[in-house]
Each structure stands twice: as C-alpha cells, then as structure tokens.
Amino acid sequence: MSHLRPAPLLTRRQALAGLGAVGLCAFRAGPVCSDASARAARFGLGDLSSVALREVGTPAFLDALAPERSLPPASVLKVMTTLYALDALGPSHRFRTELRALGAIEGDTLRGGLVLVGGGDPVLDANALRGLATSLAETGLTKIEGSFLVADGALPFIAQVDATQPLHVGYNPAISGLNLNFNRVRVEWEPGEGKPRFRFVAPGQDFRVAIAGIGGELGSAPPPVHRMQDMREIWTLPGPRMKGRGGLWLPVRQPSVHAGEVFRKLCAERGITLPDAEIVAEAPEGATIAAHESWQLRDILKGMLRYSTNLTAEIVGLHASKARGLAPATLADSASGMTAWARERYGLETADFTDHSGLSDRSRWSAAETVRVLDAEADGDLPELLRAQVLTDEEGRPIQASHVEAVAKTGTLYFAGGLAGYLQTTDRRLAFAIYSADLDRRAAIPQPAPEAPPGSRGWAGRARGFQREILSEWVRDYLPKPHLRPRARPG
Template sequence: MRRPAHRPRTPRPHRADPPHRRRAHRPHRPHRARRLGAAALVAGLLATLSWSSPVGADPAAPPGLPEAIDAILADPRLDGATAGVVVADADSGAVRYAHRPEERLLPASNAKLTTSAAALELLGPDHRFRTEVLAHGSRRGAVLAGDLYLRGTGDPTLLAADYRALAARVARAGITRVTGHLVADDTRFDRARIGRGWAADDESAYYAAPISALTVAPDTDYDAGSVVVHTTPGAREGDRPRVRTVPHSRYPRVVNRASTVPAGQPRTLAVERAHGGDTLTVSGAIPLDGQPGKEWVSVREPTVHAATVFAEALAAEGVRVDGATRAGRPTPADAEPVATHRSMPLSRLLRPFLKLSNNTHAEVLTKAIGYERAGSGSWGAGLAAIVGYLRAEGLETARLRQVDGSGLSRMNALTAGQLARLLTAVRDAPWYPLWQAALPVACDPDRLTGGTLRSRMCDTPAARNARAKTGSLTGASALTGYVTDRAGRELAYSVVLNHHLAPSVKDIEDAIVVTLAAWDDRGTSRAPRGAPAADRARDQSGALECAWRKPLTC
C-alpha cells in the first residue's frame, strides 16, 4: 500500500475547547496534482472515457472498458432500475468510466464511508470514549452519603465484563454503601434515540437500536443497545423453552409464552419487542430435538439497560445502593472520580464498524463528532460537521443529503460520483491506511477481514484484491471501494443500484469489480458476467446488509 506523505495542516476556527482537545482541520487543497477540482470532476463525470486498444490494433480485440461495463448493466434485472457507476484512477482521480454519475441515489451502508472518513479527520484515530464512575456527597469511611454517578460519552464497545470491572474498582476504592441513588448520566448525547427516516418495523431490530451515550453490548460484534436471547427446548413436551439473555439483567423484562413440542415438528419460535415497549416476548414452538437458537433484539432504553447491568455488578461486589437507579441527570461539576474505563481507539473500532457494517457505531460517531465540534451531541450537529468535512474534500455538498451516519434511513441521497470522489480525495490523509484496511476484503474467509465481502468474488481476479464497503436495503444495493487491475493500476469505483425488484443484484456489482480486476489495456481476461453461482446462492436476499442477518450469513 502506498503510504501517503504527511500533509501540512492549518487550523480552522471552531468552538472554544481546552488546548488539549483542539484539533486542526485540514482544508481542501485544489492545487494538488492528483486531485481533480470540483468543476473538473463534474466535467470528467459527464464524459465516458475508455481505455482503447492502440491505434492499428486487431479490430477483433476485446471491446473497451465502457462497453464491458455497459454489457453488465444491461442485465434484465435492472430494467426500470437506476444505476450510478463511476470508475476512476485511484491516484490521479481521472475518470475512466461513468454511468449516471450525478444521479442522486439511496446509498444504504455506503453512507458509512462519509461518516468514518469524517470521524477519522474530526475526532482523530486515537479518539477514545470514556466511561466514568463518580461520587457526589461526603465520605464517612466506607459509606458515601450521596449519589453515585455512571457517566457515559458514547462508548459502543462496553461489555458486561467492563461494568463488572468498574464495580470492582468502586469496591476497591473502599465504598461499600451508597445512601443516595445510582444515577446514569447519558447527557453527552441528546434524547433523540431513533434516526430520521428509520423504518417503524425495524424498531426491535438490533441493527436499528436506539442511540445513547451510555450502553452495553452483548458480544464483541459490539451491537450496543441490544441483547441476545438464547433459547433451548424444555426438558419435556409441553414445557416452556429455557430462555437466557446476554447480557443478563432485570432489564429488559422477558415473558416466555412459547412451548416445547414433539421432536420433528417445525420450529416457530419468535422473539419480539412490541412497539414502544420494553418487554421481550418469546412465543411459538420449539421441537424437543431442536437446536439452541439465538435472536438479537434491541432494547427500548439502552441507558436503563446499562445502568441495570452496572447496578447488579455493584451488588455482586458487595456495594449496596440504598436509593433507586435513575437515568438522564447530569453529573455535578464537583463530583469526584472513582473509576474510569477507556474504550479502544477509533483506529481499532474501525474494523468491526466497517467490516460488519455496524449501524450503532456510525450513529454514535456522528453524535460524538457533533459534541466535539459544536458542543452538541446530536445528529444535527454531527451531520453538519460531516457535510463540512465533505465540502472541504471537494464534494459538492449542495447536491447530497445525509440524515444519519449509518445509511439506514431511506432519506439519504448520494451519487456514485461523490462516493468515488471521496475515495480518491482521502488517499493522502495520514489515517488513510487505517481506513482502507478496515474495508471488507473480497473472499477473505476471516470474519473480521473479509467482513461483508467474505463470500463474494471468490475464484476470480478480485478475490483478496477488491476492498469495498457494501450496502443493502430493500431495492437498493451499493458497492464502493478499490481494486487493482491486471496491469497493476489501483482503481476506485462506486456502483449504486436502486429501484430494482430482484431479490439480489450483488452479482451485478461483483461482475463490474471482477471486470476491473481482470482488465488491462488489451481488454479483459474473459471476466465472468456475474459472481460464481456458489457466491450468488449465498446471498439471494438483498433486503438487508448481509452482516445484519444474525448469525452472520456472509
């Protein structure tokens, strides 16, 4: 990988911060030879450039790259659909192919490209989230005559084990009794829990979990704000199935209405959280010989969930809290720190975030950007800063709309040209190697390397070559990233397909990338029109990002 040279950075004014928190902002530098200016980009996108065979070449030689990609886009599954495709030289930014490059389309999870790049620039790769326990009141030996505060700043990687470690530090600090309350301070972020335009029928889905500054995740995928519900058959027919939640706590409440049925009967077990409720209901049937099952479900109040997990950890450590557990109050300025947990740096968080297309991470980072740049942990402030960053990188932000950080909203609108522009613009950023390495890798079987591309483009020139961010919602599919062609040139590409009715169009995206990987100036090496049949069979549902279908199906 080409390591970019360090860039001079000049500060731009922003809200007054302590000196240690001020970050310089890198302005757009249109004079750099390898970048296209905004006007030049538009002009380039309006022309379809081809890599022609040399003058005098055999007229029977393979067609040019535009003809090859046009043939792929002629797939009948795209009849009536809209496709935006741009291919550019990754170093110079010169556009090699463009099809409807300025068409505003639903990017799905390709919106995470703008969010992650802005987070690295505006927060920095070393950014960490802090979770603190603070005491407010007077100490009388082992008794705190006052309240104990749990203050979060958005860490989406906190596990139950981390809360147990915090509770153990409270005990080691000599506190065994709190006469007041346990207060969960999630005020770093605003009270808006659900993103603008999120589908109502996704409310209980873990990938649409409510956003809070204080959460707990069930596992090392770090799906903060959700629980995993484990179910196994009862001991006998007619028994209730055994149900266990991870992380386990009194919140959320679980109601088990399911039954164990004779061996061989169909499994109809379902776990649901009703609209606006905080009770998980297990219903249906599980056969006596049925395999254990797991369901990922969001919780209604992630702050309450985290505080409950911490309260139970305190009790297990012998720390008694006389009062109630309360949420949503700010920590007094004169509260004294008792224990602190620091998250992994953003440079490490990028991997589960982008490889597994984690929506919660995107939204937490958006609000964290808003707090750091404008003092407001809100979507509005965070998105304004992201758009400002994109504008500094030369994107024409008046022609895009981003309303959340993850791409879950169907109100987002980006173009393939803008996405390709971002890919070429960031290559001289000092954090670029981290960002590029965090993109999923085609056909790499390791879950945290291949990610959402781990079963795609196998047995092709793109295997372990193409890196890209995937995106899927019903009727919308996208793939944006990098690939090296047969001549050794690195290409940046963006393929955004909207309004299709097919179950999946992933193999059309793959065919374009495989064509690029197989290309040199003499044409393709007979690249397949689509992904291998085995790959196609693994992803016949394009309704959701494959990593969102648990257990992971891609």
C-alpha cells in the same frame, strides 16, 4: 502494498481495439461505452444504477454508467462517517465512562451518591462495566448513603435509528449517552414442560447477567413485538419458533436504564449494594473513583466498517457534530452537519445525508461523487480501514488475481445495494463505486417494514451478481496479471 501512482496502462480491450471507439472510453469522462452498461442491463439494473471507475489521481472515468445519478448509498455511507469522525475527533480519540463519588468513602460506606457517567462510548460492553464494578469493590465500599445516578446526557436520546425499519431487529436500537453491548439484549431459551423456558441476559466474555428490567411472554407467531409496561420493556416472543436451545438479539429501547441495572447486578456480585438507578442528563461534579476508556477511534472505525454496526456509526457521527460546535437533537440534524462538511471539504454538489449509518433510504450519494472522495482519501487512513474483498467470477468462484488487492465497503437495504472502494496492484490504484436501487419498490414496502419484503432476496442477489461481474471485468481489463519473463538459459 505500494500506493504509487503509475502511468496509465493499456487495457486488454484497448490493445485489441487500438485507437477505436472502445479505446477512447478510458480517456473520456461521462457515461461512456462501458462494461458497466452491458452488465447492468444483463441483470435488469440498467436504469437503476450509478457506477464510476477511475484511476486515482486522474480526472477521467475508465468506466461509468449514469455516474451523477444520486441513489441511497446504504451502509457505504459509513465511509463518509468514518472520514467525518476522524477529521473532527482524531484517530487516537477515546471515549470515557466514569464512576464518580458525591461524598467521602468512610470505611465501607460512601457518604453520598454514586454516579455512573456515560461518555457516549459506542463499544462499551458488559466486560467494561464489570471492570468498573471490580474497581469500585477494591475501594472496600459495600454500601452508599445516597442515590445511584446514571448520567446519559453526553448524547441526545434517540428512540431508534430509523423509524421505517422493523422495531425488533438488533440493528435498529435506541441511542443515548450511555450504551451497552450495542444496545442489544440477548434472549436465550431451552426446552421446558410443554413450552420453552427463556431468560433475558446481558452477555459478557465469560459470564451472563440476568436481566429483570426487560421481560417477555410467549406469543403465537413472529416477529417479536415490543411494548412498555410500568416502565419495563416487554417482548412478546414467537413461541412456536423457539425450538430446542437457542437465542436471539433484540434491541434495547431504554439504554441507560438497562446499563444501570447491569451495573447494579455486577456490583451486587462483589458485595456492593446499590439502590435502583435514577436517570439524569447531567452528571453532578464529584471525585472520580474509576474510569474506563474505549479503544482508539481508528480501531473502533475499523470494526464499524468490518461489521457495519449502525449504532457505532450514528454515535461517532453525533460526537463529530458536537466536536464541530453543533448541538444535534436528531440524527438528521447531525447528518445535515456532515453533508455541509463533505460538500465543503470535497467539493460535492448533490450529496445529501440524513443519518450516519445509511439505514435510512433518504440519503443520496452518486457514484461520481463517491469516487471523488475515495480519490481524495487514497493516501490517508481510509484504504487501511476498509475490509478486504474476495474477487469472484460470474459463478461466485474466486478468480485468479492474487496480484490485486480489493478493499471496499458494502451496503444493503431492501431493493438497494452498494459497493465502493479500491482495486490496486503494486503499481496502479483504481477507485470505484457501484450503486443500484429500485426506489419505486422501496416506496411500496409496507410500514413498518417486514423482515423480507416479497422479491427483496432475489433483487439483492441480482445486485450482488452485478457487482461481482463488473469487478471481475475491471480486473481483467485494467489490472491484468503481469507476464513473467522467461528465465535466461545458462551459458
């Protein structure tokens, strides 16, 4: 689709109203008369929202509601993280995981230690570890005389993305310099004699690695509860909910220990015996036996924006901060560096970020400043990385607007939601941001948060309804379907 910047077009309402007050809304900045105000009020979100719409390359808002009001952006913050990482690391950057030998391989024996060196790859999976184990087996090695080390100091260890979120949800894992399967483990169950049988596994594309370092016991009620027992992770599982065959993802709290166990078992399947893993921060120097490189950063970020993976966002944000010469010990440290960068690069004044994923509700970003960033990046990589959105009417049915392309990032927290991106045709582009948040209701959520606080589902439905309706109205007003010229009669 073309990214040309056309001359402004008259909207449907402007044509009807001539140069009346409504027509002036398209040419005056600020919280003007708008569809946004009316629609937000209809959903009970008038005092809880920040909205901005403007044509790319122009300074005035076409529509706005409290555009300078700063609210939690939720996962829309991943847009800023994407730009931060691309600028610091470059779109072709790859993350590297290595196997190093600390001695010579003589026959089938390594006369020294073996090191699995984490490079902070956010998308390292069991398939990649299996590839490293296969490469190791191809050397003819079957045993080592020395230690098996797992080096995870490429990034700081962070126990969980956000301490206010439930401990058992897969989107709130730990972070380290060696991460596997988005730092989640799969518990699978099937019917047993009087109670379900279950096991913990690290899944690959066509295989499962059984895990002993993470165990479980049956409890009476959800949610799953985590504890450490003799350096082993133990989950108390909701037995009454484990009917038939099923499974769920749980977060891993010791990522490097988990990755080390999976690698040892993959090696054992190939006839290589490794001792128990020892976790170290810094990897000793040695000869590289095998290495795995991730996808290019651009592709990683596209997947992150599509699936809204918090772990990926936090890891690429930490890497970007380190590339800028910072030494973040926490996500807040790294996000502070991103805030400073964003303010300098885009001239932001009120934006303030506390993580890279948007899982924290302490971050703040206004619709006006979000649109400013979208405008600045409209000719860059960002529009192609954002996910296509289906435009719907008030009833949630797709609208007839095949001439319009909508790409955006969504964001959802309890009692907070956002949507930001672009609406474009072959000759016009609009940048928009829609945030809504009830900070009082969020503050009243008990800690740690339950999975669904009372009223949160209904509130989220209203926020999504508001977003659907205002987008539909903007398309009708500012991006009308072009009229077809009648075909000339022959002769």
